[in-house]
Amino acid sequence: MAILRRIGAEGFRNLKGVDIELDPVSNLIYGPNGAGKSNLLEAIYYLCYLRSYRNAIEEELIGFDRDGFSLEGVGADKTAVVRLKDGKKKVILNSVERRRYSDYAGWIDCVVLTLSDIWxxxxxxxxxxxxxxxxxxxxxxxxxxxxxxxxxxxxxxxxxxxxxxxxxxxxxxxxxxxxxxxxxxxxxxxxxxxxxxxxxxxxxxxxxxxxxxxxxxxxxxxxxxxxxxxxxxxxxxxxxxxxxxxxxxxxxxxxxxxxxxxxxxxxxxxxxxxxxxxxxxxxxxxKDPILLLDEPFIEIDNNYRARVEELLKRSHQLIIASTRDSNWGRRFKINGGRIEVAG
Amino acid sequence: MAILRRIGAEGFRNLKGVDIELDPVSNLIYGPNGAGKSNLLEAIYYLCYLRSYRNAIEEELIGFDRDGFSLEGVGADKTAVVRLKDGKKKVILNSVERRRYSDYAGWIDCVVLTLSDIWxxxxxxxxxxxxxxxxxxxxxxxxxxxxxxxxxxxxxxxxxxxxxxxxxxxxxxxxxxxxxxxxxxxxxxxxxxxxxxxxxxxxxxxxxxxxxxxxxxxxxxxxxxxxxxxxxxxxxxxxxxxxxxxxxxxxxxxxxxxxxxxxxxxxxxxxxxxxxxxxxxxxxxxKDPILLLDEPFIEIDNNYRARVEELLKRSHQLIIASTRDSNWGRRFKINGGRIEVAG
The missing domain is CATH 1.20.1050.90 (RecF/RecN/SMC, N-terminal domain)
Known part of the structure; x- marks a missing residue:
């Protein structure tokens, strides 16, 4: 079963020295607008598929005044490192550099649910x-x-x-x-x-x-x-x-x-x-993907909300980003691109 | 100053025999998904501009099993009636039928703010x-x-x-x-x-x-x-x-x-x-437009929310649609296309 145990990010959009241990079942990332919540989800998605789920080009994924980014993901039995620097990308899975996408993709899968899915x-x-x-x-x-x-x-x-x-x-x-x-x-x-x-x-x-x-x-x-x-x-x-x-x-x-x-x-x-x-x-x-949720309950009335929550809980690992704190699994507070475990 | 005092709607999307007196300053329409909140905003917008703000074609604005719709708006000094039946549109302003759009548009103006504005x-x-x-x-x-x-x-x-x-x-x-x-x-x-x-x-x-x-x-x-x-x-x-x-x-x-x-x-x-x-x-x-808001505070964190509320209050007449009830002006409850003043 694919689980993301750890995620590290540096120079990726506004994320600064992120290195956190995730809960295998349920995680909440909360913080104000622009704190970097979606960027963290984006980093996880990028580790899965080497592309942005928001269709950003790679250049846009690099933080300001940075010349590249580095991401690291630790799964149940695999560790991936992706570095982009000076326009060159290096992709390493289980300590072996991978030159073909097909030798990398699939080590871990995710599905992202965002407000834009309405489209x-x-x-x-x-x-x-x-x-x-x-x-x-x-x-x-x-x-x-x-x-x-x-x-x-x-x-x-x-x-x-x-x-x-x-x-x-x-x-x-x-x-x-x-x-x-x-x-x-x-x-x-x-x-x-x-x-x-x-x-x-x-x-x-x-x-x-x-x-x-x-x-x-x-x-x-x-x-x-x-x-x-x-x-x-x-x-x-x-x-x-x-x-x-x-x-x-x-x-x-x-x-x-x-x-x-x-x-x-x-x-x-x-x-x-x-x-x-x-x-x-x-x-x-x-393939059992991680479910990444960007503000999942917005615009959903109470009749449906409980049932949607039930559906989402079928996932084996959930990572939710929200502007609001709530009592949902391991809680992380994010601000200005820095993440810490909430007390 | 343009104010919408009353709105009546029949056969417009799912709205059923709507006839309500609006507050001149602040109104909240709340109800579950699919109740008809956005349809009510749409009806008001249609009374202003004879078109849908969601780019729906006119045929889509007619309720199921209906052959047309009828809208009525009462402003400070003007009353408008618009009827669409069997593909024919009749537009009446202050009891006079108007054949040219320019003789109608501008009697009342509105601005709609929705989640889609992000696009x-x-x-x-x-x-x-x-x-x-x-x-x-x-x-x-x-x-x-x-x-x-x-x-x-x-x-x-x-x-x-x-x-x-x-x-x-x-x-x-x-x-x-x-x-x-x-x-x-x-x-x-x-x-x-x-x-x-x-x-x-x-x-x-x-x-x-x-x-x-x-x-x-x-x-x-x-x-x-x-x-x-x-x-x-x-x-x-x-x-x-x-x-x-x-x-x-x-x-x-x-x-x-x-x-x-x-x-x-x-x-x-x-x-x-x-x-x-x-x-x-x-x-x-x-021209002082009415401000129509469809779930305005979603995805806005608390830092910004109070300031956004201040901005919105500059409007002379507000009509807010939301899945959640709150203490904001005159409250209307909507369900299955029927609206009533909340107790």
Whole structure:
């Protein structure tokens, strides 16, 4: 079972000489705005995936007047050190330097739940596809490689469409797009029913009356025919209009689209469910992620709050960041990037 | 002074037979997730501007199994009724039907502050330009017309660029773009210093050490020359790369970009300031808007909270929606779309 026993950070955003022992079950980091709470969660996330969950570029992760940062994480049986200095990154797992991401990623996993998750539900279809793609990538690394390839083929096919080169060049790109697209479809079709079931269970637990469904823009067997049928229109607008990049993930509440009809609170609850779905999927793959929570209970009324807390407690290790102190596991006080165990 | 004394709503989202007398100073609407709090704020906003602040389309504003909605607002000296039925909208102000938006808008103004405002600060430059454009449009309706025209010219110019028609047709569009663009620049340059000052004052009041600056992509006098210089590149990508649609509004905290470096709480405080800037600008134009607040204090720590409350109290009429009851002005309880005065 993956647990983070210790986290050390230096030069990472505003964090200053952080070195704390975490509780294996429940931790609370509290402090005022700008104290560094989210930065600590970000540091843990970075130790898991070598990237920011807030889509910050690496340069932005370095503290002011610093030329780099250093992070250290101690798990149950693995220790990771990541250093970024002068634009160079050094990644060490169990005292061995790792040059390939795949030799590092997965030593410990985490899921982050933040206020922004509401945008998976409320935002454009792109947001939901992105959520699905990251999720599948984490449990099936081959999916990520397929996606990268698909995007590259798509881009080149769109450029050809745009330039109106109908002289045969497009067909080779269509072939490649269909081949990679079918593999993406296979993985999405294999995993989505699981997502649907877990979402349904969680929604029932919360009594939210919400469902999630996958609405592909085409099917593997009809992908080529649909591409060919839409080619005249595609050439006009320079866009490939069917394929995995145009699929929809539809979230409903009592039969109506959550995006247009749900309240802010309901959309947020649905976003929380999506993150717990991730966690449960990880668990099924024996990966047991840490759950990082940035102000989890905001905008959730008391009817739902107790049930959300129950859901969150299913996690084996929780790290909660909040502006408010409360009686929740091991408590840490953070201010100006410095963390100490609260008395 | 514009005050909303009464609001009535029927068939609007989940609101059911709402008819309440508001306090002229301070009102709290509290109830669980999905009760209809934001829908009530939305109804008030709609009475002000005939549109949704959450960018919902009109069809989405109609309650389920309803064929339309009806809203009524009673101000100090004006009464407005808006009905939407079978896709037809009827707008009546002081018993006279209004066919033009300009004969209706401005009878009462409001500013809405929500959790999503963080995205003005954290999101893409488009978000901040949109905020600026809506703000200027509200105090200078001619600005809105210029914007609509600019966008239409821009679209056609980009299409020509894309098709690579360098045969002179593009020049006419460049001329028109420069003419309208200069008028947009004139208004932005006239109003931004005021915005900058008010933002600065509010940031000082909060001790947030934050600034806002306007960074145009070009200047009125160099607009044409810059367009001509970038035309080869523009033809390649089919995009007009300078002009009011590419200007930046930069928000900083202690000299660093708030977007990349601010904490969630700081970004949210900055978003709150942007909304109060709106309100103050309205006031200067003698328009005195109602302030609608959707969960205003979330994610704000206690250091800032008292100061934010002080800022909000400068408003002449406040309407707050929250999942939590508190002792703030006239209290209304909302559940399942029904509102009653709390005991």
């Amino acid at each position: 998976i539900v409320r935002g454009s279809p792109t947001r939901r596809r992105e959520w699905l793609d990251i999720l599948i990538s984490r449990i099936r690394p081959d999916y990520y490689r397929e996606l990268i390839e698909y995007r590259s083929i798509l881009k080149q096919r769109n450029q050809l469409l745009l330039k109106g080169r109908m002289d045969g060049g497009i067909e080779a790109w269509t072939d490649r797009l269909v081949a990679v697209g079918k593999r993406i479809y296979r993985l999405r079709h294999a995993i989505f029913p699981e997502i649907e079931n877990i979402y349904q269970e969680l929604s029932d637990d919360l009594r939210l009356e919400s469902t999630i469904t996958y609405q592909p823009s085409t099917e593997p067997e009809s992908f080529r025919a649909d591409l060919e049928a839409s080619q005249p229109r595609e050439s006009e607008i320079g866009q490939t209009t069917v394929g995995p990049h145009r699929d929809e993930i539809v979230i409903k509440k009592s039969g109506h689209n959550m995006k247009g009809y749900g309240s802010e609170g309901e959309q947020r609850l649905s976003g929380i469910i999506l993150r717990i779905v991730e966690q449960e999927l990880f668990k099924k793959k024996k | 003005i600060v954290r999101g893409s430059p488009t978000r901040r330009r949109e905020w600026l454009d809506i703000l200027i449009s509200r105090i200078r309706p001619d600005y809105y017309r210029e914007l609509i025209e600019y966008r239409s010219i821009l679209k056609q110019r980009n299409q020509l660029l894309l098709k690579g028609r360098m045969d002179g047709g593009i020049e006419a569009w460049t001329d028109r773009l420069v003419a309208v663009g200069k008028r947009i620049y004139r208004l932005r340059h006239a109003i931004f210093p005021e915005i900058e000052n008010i933002y600065q004052e509010l940031s000082d009041d909060l001790r947030l050490e934050s600034t806002i600056t306007y960074q145009p992509s070009t200047e009125p006098e160099s607009f044409r020359a810059d367009l001509e210089a970038s035309q080869p590149r523009e033809s390649e990508i089919g995009q007009t790369t300078v002009g009011p649609h590419r200007d930046e509004i930069v928000i900083k905290k202690s000299g660093h970009n708030m977007k990349g470096y601010g904490s969630e709480g700081e970004q949210r405080l900055s978003g709150i300031i942007l909304r109060i800037v709106e309100q103050e600008l309205f006031k200067k134009k003698k």
